[in-house]
Amino acid sequence: MNREKLPVLLDNEIIEIRPDQSLLTERYTDFGINFINNLEKDQPFFFYLAHSMPHVPIFASENFKGKSKANVYGDVIEEIDFNVGRLVKTLKEKGVFNNTLIIYTSDNGPWLNFGSHAGSSGELRGGKFDVFEGGYRVPCVILGLM
Structure with missing residues (x-):
């Protein structure tokens, strides 16, 4: 695949080419939160989320740039940690955390x-x-x- 294109795919369809990579962690997390919120009550589910960060090249969003003492890599890790927390919060709000x-x-x-x-x-x-x-x-x- 041509690395210059860097497409975002959804159900095998290209939905965007060359996305702002600094927004991908939040964007993927938002997709996960939406997935969880749209589950039917007591519906079993499998959700796999593989953030593209911290694979190079790495980018932190504006909210996390300069937040860590470990340079941009640390900023990216803090952003991932924050967004995993958002997913956990959503699981708790949906009432499925204790069964996940x-x-x-x-x-x-x-x-x-x-x-x-x-x-x-x-x-x-x-x-x-x-x-x-x-x-x-x-x-x-x-x-x-x-």
Whole structure:
């Protein structure tokens, strides 16, 4: 795919080309909130949300730019955290939080050669693309129904 196009898809249909990437985290979250709010009472559901941030290139919205001491990467993480909180709040308001399993994880370690646009693997060796622990050892938080 041509990376210059960066389309937003909905049901296999391109709905926008070259969106403002600083708004994608909020936009995807809004879609999730709308999905949850439109569920029928007691309707089982599966909702998978894979935010495009913090994959490079990364962008934080105006509300989060400069908010973190960890540069733009930290701003992006704070924005994701805030928006996950919005989803949790919606689940509670809808009355389905106590019957919902939330899994929050990452696919790989940080892309270290991107400087302030990358995270940290702490004391672990390596990052994305490495076979060292910093490349594949990632956090996983599971909430609910345990």
